[in-house]
Amino acid sequence: MLNIEHLTVKYGVIPAVMDVSLRVEKGQIVTILGANGAGKTTTLKAIMGVLRPAGGRIYYQGMEVTAVSPVQRVRQGIALVPEGRGIFNRLTVEENLLLGAYCRPKNDAVKKDLEEVYTLFPRLAERKKQVAGTLSGGEQQMLALGRGLMSKPKLLLLDEPSLGLAPLIVRELYALITKIREQGVTILLVEQSAAVALGVADYAYVLESGNLKLSGKPEELKSLEDVKRIYLGG
Amino acid sequence: MFSWSYFLQQSMNGVILGCIYALLALGMTVVYGILRLINFAHGALITIGAFFVYFIFFRAGINLAASLFLVLGFGGLMGLLLDAVAYRKLRGGPEVALLITSLGFYTFVENFMKMVVSPQPYAFKTPASLAVMYRTSLLTFRSIDIFIIVSSLLIMLAFNLFVKRTRMGIAMRATAENLEVARFMGIEVNRVISLAFVLGSAIAAFTGFLWGAKYGQISYDMGFLTGVKAFVAVVVGGVGSIPGAMVGGFVLGLAEILSTAFLPTRFAEYRDGIVFGILILVLLLRPAGLMGVKEEVRV
Numbered sequence: 038m039l040n041i042e043h044l045t046v047k048y049g050v051i052p053a054v055m056d057v058s059l060r061v062e063k064g065q066i067v068t069i070l071g072a073n074g075a076g077k078t079t080t081l082k083a084i085m086g087v088l089r090p091a092g093g094r095i096y097y098q099g100m101e102v103t104a105v106s107p108v109q110r111v112r113q114g115i116a117l118v119p120e121g122r123g124i125f126n127r128l129t130v131e132e133n134l135l136l137g138a139y140c141r142p143k144n145d146a147v148k149k150d151l152e153e154v155y156t157l158f159p160r161l162a163e164r165k166k167q168v169a170g171t172l173s174g175g176e177q178q179m180l181a182l183g184r185g186l187m188s189k190p191k192l193l194l195l196d197e198p199s200l201g202l203a204p205l206i207v208r209e210l211y212a213l214i215t216k217i218r219e220q221g222v223t224i225l226l227v228e229q230s231a232a233v234a235l236g237v238a239d240y241a242y243v244l245e246s247g248n249l250k251l252s253g254k255p256e257e258l259k260s261l262e263d264v265k266r267i268y269l270g271g
Numbered sequence: 272m273f274s275w276s277y278f279l280q281q282s283m284n285g286v287i288l289g290c291i292y293a294l295l296a297l298g299m300t301v302v303y304g305i306l307r308l309i310n311f312a313h314g315a316l317i318t319i320g321a322f323f324v325y326f327i328f329f330r331a332g333i334n335l336a337a338s339l340f341l342v343l344g345f346g347g348l349m350g351l352l353l354d355a356v357a358y359r360k361l362r363g364g365p366e367v368a369l370l371i372t373s374l375g376f377y378t379f380v381e382n383f384m385k386m387v388v389s390p391q392p393y394a395f396k397t398p399a400s401l402a403v404m405y406r407t408s409l410l411t412f413r414s415i416d417i418f419i420i421v422s423s424l425l426i427m428l429a430f431n432l433f434v435k436r437t438r439m440g441i442a443m444r445a446t447a448e449n450l451e452v453a454r455f456m457g458i459e460v461n462r463v464i465s466l467a468f469v470l471g472s473a474i475a476a477f478t479g480f481l482w483g484a485k486y487g488q489i490s491y492d493m494g495f496l497t498g499v500k501a502f503v504a505v506v507v508g509g510v511g512s513i514p515g516a517m518v519g520g521f522v523l524g525l526a527e528i529l530s531t532a533f534l535p536t537r538f539a540e541y542r543d544g545i546v547f548g549i550l551i552l553v554l555l556l557r558p559a560g561l562m563g564v565k566e567e568v569r570v
């Protein structure tokens with residue numbers, strides 16, 4: 038589905054990601070773990086095409102997309118749910134959701150997906166005419182997720198979805214993420230809180246200061262003292 | 272001293288000036304919202320639009336309706352060029368580079384106009400069809416006054432429908448709020464920005480005509496202070512807010528006219544000072560402007 042080879046991304050001369058390679062297979066939930074500033078968000082932005090890599094290649098569905106514009110990538114089924122949710126506070130819930138479908142022709146399929154999102158997140162249906170800035174943190178994360186789904190993604194990139202949410206909401210959110218995967222969407226999940234992410238992931242990568250440190254199945258990683266020390270705050 | 276008729280008359284003048292500020296503020300607030308650019312070049316479009324109509328209507332004799340459509344088109348085209356030539360390459364760089372460019376563009380146009388037209392102001396006769404006088408017991412006005420109010424309200428209404436109802440308009444509001452996330456949605460940000468310049472510039476050029484027809488005089492430097500005041504209207508109303516820009520325009524127009532009308536005559540020449548005084552006062556009381564929302568920190 039997604040194959041990254043030797044990705045390097047720099048901000049000016051400062052490298053944020055160095056020589057990172059990773060794979061995401063269709064239908065999987067893959068997670069990238071790491072502390073603040075490890076290069077997780079940068080990696081996602083490079084996959085989305087809003088940051089130009091200084092080196093390396095990105096393949097999506099067998100095709101190289103390294104130089105493809107973000108718009109094309111959205112059309113080809115990549116969607117990003119950004120860190121801090123990035124919802125448009127001054128727009129209504131429904132306008133936010135429709136912007137998720139911006140790259141799709143406006144037709145009945147979009148309407149149907151809108152209904153599906155409302156079924157998945159009933160709270161959003163109740164508040165569709167409300168300005169998004171008035172939602173609670175958890176509702177905003179649901180909105181961001183729903184908006185991501187509106188582009189009909191094949192690959193969904195989630196950047197720190199649990200950030201700033203109460204544990205109970207996080208559990209609810211992760212149940213939804215699993216449900217989205219069951220509908221056939223492949224998920225690349227970036228998290229700082231390793232414990233929750235490892236709970237749902239099929240495979241995990243660990244970044245530290247822009248370098249790939251470790252990778253493996255969650256059960257392998259969980260047993261490693263290193264991971265605990267660095268990422269589980271042990 | 273005080274009479275209702277005088278108050279109404281001056282309020283109408285205030286509303287008219289407010290219409291002009293509001294129209295200008297619309298274009299400025301959208302551009303500011305997206306690029307964080309105080310677009311001084313917006314003022315140049317006022318001058319360009321006024322002289323454009325002067326030459327094609329008074330000198331070349333094209334009829335009024337056609338002249339007005341042409342000035343809208345010409346203004347839009349100038350906005351498109353300005354964006355493509357001067358601003359596009361600077362995006363992503365420091366915001367101050369855009370600011371200086373816009374000031375540079377304004378100064379260039381002002382000097383160019385001074386050289387090509389004249390350093391002297393031109394008399395701009397109100398077109399005959401807009402110079403019809405109406406007298407009622409309370410108000411005396413000309414058809415240009417009605418024309419300004421009606422055309423401004425129509426433009427504002429159309430603009431609001433555009434940003435509320437159309438896909439592109441919603442994308443524009445989204446881009447103004449968060450450019451990076453807009454890009455994640457697959458919005459072609461450059462196209463949205465171009466369109467913002469085209470619409471804003473077309474309206475500004477049209478406003479130049481309104482100004483000339485109402486106040487009877489146009490000059491190479493007419494756009495500067497008017498443009499700056501339009502930006503004051505933006506800030507008073509709440510930066511980035513479209514309804515705010517319109518409210519700010521009317522507040523400013525009314526305050527400027529009514530303060531001149533009701534303060535002793537010797538204060539009249541300080542009306543610009545009064546306008547900026549209002550700005551400072553509003554910002555002290557409501558730092559985000561009358562209708563502003565607290566700005567998200569941009570990452």
